[in-house]
Amino acid sequence: MRRVVVGTRRSELAVTQTQWVMDRLADHLPAGWDMRQEKIVTKGDQILHVTLSKVGGKGLFVKEIEQALLDGRIDLAVHSMKDMPGDMPDGLCFGAVTSREDPRDCLLSRNGETLDELPENALVGTSSLRRQAQLLAYRPDLRVEPVRGNLNTRYRKLMEGQFDAIVLAAAGISRMGWEEKVTQYLPEEVMLPAVGQGALAVQCREEDEEMREVLQKAHDPATDRTVRAERTFLHAFEGGCHLPIAGYAVQKGEEVLLRGLVAHPSGSRVLKGEQRHKDPEEAGRLLAAELLDKGARELLAEVKEGLDG
Structure with a gap:
């Protein structure tokens, strides 16, 4: 008997992504194994009043989860690959990289306008400097301001009129079943995606060979x-x-x-x-x-x- 504890952030998207991986693994678990989720609050989830880049963006959504892995409190963790810093703590590895969803970014606008159709001086919400830079390179007349919170919170702020449009990852939209909310999928020429966007990283301890073997079933x-x-x-x-x-x-x-x-x-x-x-x-x-x-x-x-x- 082995109880496998799967670490995840507590947002609806994170939980949905984690359950997706668990479903992929369910038929491949050795006899007597079972899995349960453990929701972990990260620094990035706690600090919502300033932009990520202002609070040392590297690892904000993964550090606490990686520590739980190192401490043995959880056995594996599911992350959005785009949240993963370039470096990984000693003793941890990617047990699986999942097949990639749509890597693009997409625009959700309150009045159904595309990026080209947004009025001059329109206010677009994103906390990503990558998205901000590319939006302003394409439309210097736009105003870009931070919008934090989970997908539900950001969408609510849009519909309340705090923004004319927001930019989100298409993969998250797809996993939430929100495709009908998308105004426009932004082409790569306008908005080059973040590193790893659309893929999930399943992280485990390097020494846990039994777990690494199981995770290969979810690897692409x-x-x-x-x-x-x-x-x-x-x-x-x-x-x-x-x-x-x-x-x-x-x-x-x-x-x-x-x-x-x-x-x-x-x-x-x-x-x-x-x-x-x-x-x-x-x-x-x-x-x-x-x-x-x-x-x-x-x-x-x-x-x-x-x-x-």
Whole structure:
């Protein structure tokens, strides 16, 4: 008999995603095993009055859950891959990377306008510097302000008239069954996704070989390859998942094609590039080197100085 405790954030989306993984694993558990969820409150869930980037975005939604894994209070954890920092604590690993949902971002507007149709000076809500930078690069006339809280809270704020539109990840919308609320799916050319967006990371202890074997049943090797390229790219910039950095990879024959972006939150400067390689990590390293050559390190240093100030 083994009671498997699965750690998750307590938001409706997190619980839904975790249950999805548990359902995938249910038929593959050894005899006598059962699973239950343990909801864990993270720092990112507690601090709702300021933007993530102001409170040290790296690991805000995962640190407490990772500690519970290390302490043995839980046996595995389900995270949105886009929330995962570039670094992982010693002793932990990804037991599975799930098949990717729609990686795009989408626009939900109160009056049904697309991004092009929003009136001048419209107020768009997002707490992501990545989204803010790309919105303002495309529509400098827009006003972009933070909107925090879970999906239900953000949608309520939109419909109450606090914002003209909000930007959310399409994957979360799909998992919540909210597709009818979407006004527009934003194309990659306008809004390059966050690293790992649309995929789930199932984390466990490295030493727990029994659990790692079970988790392989939920693992998608194709998604894992593309996400590894993206995360290698992110890691070159100290893994700050709440900085204005985007990366999205697709499999092209035997190669991985990776597109990446580093931007100023004002949208005034956007550095873009792409690389392809048979080795996903090499694609990530090559693209990071390309953008560093274009001035990405100096740009991000300026961004961090502004946030710290």
